Amino acid sequence: MTEQLDPRSEQITRRIRDSIERDDLPLSDDRSRMRYVMNNLVLHIHPSKVARPTLQFTYTWGLGGLAILLFTILVVSGVMLMFVYTPSPETAYNDMLALQTDVQFGQLVRNLHHWSGNLLVVVAFLHLLRVFFTGGFHPPREFNWVLGVLLLLLVVGANFTGYLLPWDQLAYWAVTVGSSLLTYIPLIGEGLSNLILGGPEVGAATLTNFYGLHIAIIPLAMMMLISFHIWRVRKDTLTIPRGADEPPADRVEKVTTIPHLVRIELVFALVMIALILLWASWVNAPLEAAANPDHSPNPAKAAWYFMGLQELLLHFHPFFAAIIIPGLGLTGLMMLPYLRFDQLTEGIWFRSSKGRRMALVGALTGLLVTPGLVILDEYFVDLPALLPSLPTLISNGWVPLAGLLLLLVIFYALTKRLFRATQDEARLSLFTLLVTAFIVLTIIGVAFRGEGMALMWPWEALA
Amino acid sequence: MAQKTVISLLVVTIVGAFIIGLYDAVRPSLASDAAVEEPAQVAAVLPTATAEILVEPLATADALVDAAATTPLQQSLDNVGDTWTRDGVITVLDDFGMTLELSDGSSVYVELGPPSFWQAQNVPLMVDESVFVNGFSNGEQIHAATVLLPDGAQLTLRNETGQPLWSGGTGGGNVQGQSEPLTQVSPEDWVTFSGIISSVSNSTVTLKTSDGPMTVQLGQQRFWQDQGVTLAVGDEISVLGIWQSSQFQVAEITKTQTGERIMLRDPNNRPLWAGPGQNAQGSGNSGGQGQSNGGQGSSGGNGQGNGGNGQGNGNGYRGGRGSN
Known part of the structure; x- marks a missing residue:
């Protein structure tokens, strides 16, 4: 009886390679390129072909992609930080000091995490503005806009919960000021504040609560929402950029994602990684004296992205500054895509x-x-x-x-x-x-x- | 329809606020006009009223300030001179006083007291503004007791006897005693507590601190409210003060969210709204034991008037009115 061998290559190294990567590389034609995008774990978030006008960098500025890159840097550097950090008032600050002095590249990893986190808040906000100014929230993309706003809130939440972890004066008082805004919510404000802080004021329970939120709950929620957000971008399709007063094109030329889009993304990602690394190498994340609950700095300021709200508190009654005005703003932002718009302006800055x-x-x-x-x-x-x-x-x-x-x-x-x-x-x-x-x-x-x-x-x- | 309703609501709010503001502005100036026009009547009434106030110091402390603020001044202390009431336009303003151009074209310098006191009242004075001043003149200096602005806002600086509300104890008792300097509070004695306000009244605030609830006495209501800082349930505040027996005396309250401060006591733990009681006069022999007029007439109210060596144990705050 003759043996019937499977059709794989005779070389075992080739068989191992094929088990990992099924497509033949390099990709020689459009068909194989499209198939490669569909089969690849990372690249399949893209369609196999994209409209050529959407490749124009000055339309999107790569802000959505940059946000995902920053999120990835944050996850990787955050996991590395977890190896040296213990969320306890007794040890947290010393861990920070040890990270800066005893751990190889500890300062760099902390800097990367800190600056990427802050940059993510800015990038997510700019992304929201870009989508608004190009009409990217028009039907059928209304719900994706809402998801985007929720993601922005999660980004701020992640940053805010991470703010406390160094347990220095800056962190302690910024979180004290920021979390006290919650108490202005009628009826549930105090309970909510106690729940998040683990008591009436920032303390050991707050640190463990914030740590749990920062390393698990918020990142998980973000991962889910980011996946959903990207999936909806695929389903709802990208808006096609046009010049002002330029009529919409009847037919839009499409090109394969590889190499046109992937090449731009790769170069942009490498440039941004280089810039972030350079910044993190030269500019250290701030670390003040250890937290002292008995002595507040003057002035005690909230995290920078809450300073707009803190400024409002100087001019309005707290109920209006902390609840009514932000509530109106957030509701307006969420409801924005449900107003009726001129569809013909879509894609025009x-x-x-x-x-x-x-x-x-x-x-x-x-x-x-x-x-x-x-x-x-x-x-x-x-x-x-x-x-x-x-x-x-x-x-x-x-x-x-x-x-x-x-x-x-x-x-x-x-x-x-x-x-x-x-x-x-x-x-x-x-x-x-x-x-x-x-x-x-x-x-x-x-x-x-x-x-x-x-x-x-x-x-x-x-x- | 909805748009029109919302816009109407906004317009009604603004117009309503304007009318109420106008009404509030006119009300106190009418009162002061009446006071200026009828000084003789008030002069006859005030001593009696003052005497009554002295009998009920706590309940009528505000009334005394009101009297100082809205009526012509009846009597003054030797060093501050006679009562002086004029209106004029501010031509120069500095931290301690202002130059007024009077209706006859002359200019006078009116002393306002320490900037930390009058500026904390959140009554902004401005050059070219017309003001009405009740005060005292000793021939050389003019000391303002109240300054009334056209919008009805008012600075209250001295009481009806000319005693500065930021220091007090300028006399008025029967026999002069020798004043003793107040004991300096050691820096180690100052402590800070932080917490969230769980309840607030006109004179007390209850805080939730990490060590449990804590009640803080704010002292004279008008004094801290005049500093323009609102305290509400849920506000995160830090309080700086010292322990006196089992009572915590607050010198400074800071709202954590905004950094706004309410100043209540000076570094000697002297209440800023009342006199220190220095120069308080015992009614007995100089140096002897006796009841004192603890620097009478501050707006303080209730406490110890242990000013001079007359050992006045009044029922006011230290430096507040002692009992006769």
Whole structure:
């Protein structure tokens, strides 16, 4: 009886290689390239072919891909940090010191983790802005926008929970300030704060809670949501970029993902890794004195991405600054794609050339008016003193908010009329104003607030 | 329809706030106008009222401040001079006083007291602003007791006898005793607690700290509220103070979220809203034991008036009004 051998190669090395990688390399034609994308674990998040216009780097700026790269760096460096870190008030700070002095490349790994985490907050935010300004949330992508907003919140949550882990003064007080914002939520605020902190104030239980959230729960949730988000991008397809006032093309040329898209991604990823490594090699992550719950620094500031909210607390009643205004902002952000939009503006930066000018007007208005209002409230207008017969919840909460909302309504109506703009363009201008105002508030909080949270120049405040 | 409703609500809020603000602004200035027009009547009433207040110090401490703030001043201490009431325009403003241009074209310098005290009241004074000043003049210096702004806001600096509310103890008793300097509080005695406010009233705040609940006395309501810092349940605050027997006396409260501070006591643990009781006068022999007028007439209220060597054990805060 003759032996019937399987059809694999006669060489055992070849058989081993084939068991790992089934496709023949190098890829010689489009068909094999498309098949390779479909069969590859990593690459199959891409379609086998992509529209050529979407490869234009200045359309997406690679922000979504960069966010995934940063997330990967964070997971890898985070796992490495776990080998030396114990989440206990007695040991956490010493672990940080040991990491910087005793562990080979410990400082570099910590720097990488720290800076990547902060950069991820910025990149995720910029990604959201890019999607908004190019109309990437129009139907059928509404729900993916919501997923994106949730992911942004998780990114902030991951950063915030990681902020405490070094257990230094900066971490302790930033988390104390940040978590106290929760207590302003009516009815459940205090309970929620106690649940997250593991008690009424930041302590050992908070450290273990935050550690668990930081290394397990939030990353897992992020992994799931990122997968879902990318899957939805595949299903909903990318928007096709166009020039302002350029009519949509009837047919869009498609090219294979390999090499066109993968090449760009690879180069971009390598450049970014190099830049991040370079930055992390030269700039150390901050580490202040060990946490001292009995002595708060002056000023005690929240993490930088919460400084916009902390700045609001200086001007509004806490219930409005910490709950109503952020709640309105977040609800507005979530509901944004469910408003009705002009589908024809999809893929055009700022909707049209008029929209571009209106966005500029919105940005300039936010840039000039926000500091003006801060100075006005700081030095010239004291609403609770002007309205002593009203409770501060009204005089310092609802009244200024109503005033601001009225100003926004006037701005919307004025720009719409002056520019003879569409509803879409006027909304874009208003959104730009609000985003600019939030960024300006954050910058004021970070750089222009010093001792006693008094307004001062950055070189005095940061001295 | 919904858009119109929302916009109407916003407009009604702003217009309503404007009207209420206008009403609030007009109300105190009407009161002060009446006070200026009828000094004789008030002069006849005030001594009696003051005497009554002295009998019920805690309940009427605010009333005394109100009296100091809204009525012409009746009597003054030797060193601050006679009562002086004028309106004018601020031409120069510095940390300790302001130059006023009076209606007759002359200019005078009016002393306001320590900037830490008057600036903490969150009543911003500005150049070119018209103000109404109640105060004292001894021929050389003019000391403001109250400064009323056109918008109704008011700085309260001295009581009706001219005693500075930031220090007090300028006399007014029967027999002069020798003042003793207050004991310096050792730096080691100052402690800081942090916690979350679980309840807040006009005079106390209850904190949840890591060591359990803790109640903090805020002292004179008007004093800390005038500093423009709101305290609400859920606020994270840190308090700096010292233990006196079993009572924790707070010198400074800092809102962790905003960095805003409420100053209550000076580094000697002297209440900023009341006098230190130095120069308090015992009614008995100089140096002897006796009841004191503990630097009478501060807005402090209830505490120990252990000023001069008359050992005044009043029922006010230290430096507050002692009992006669």
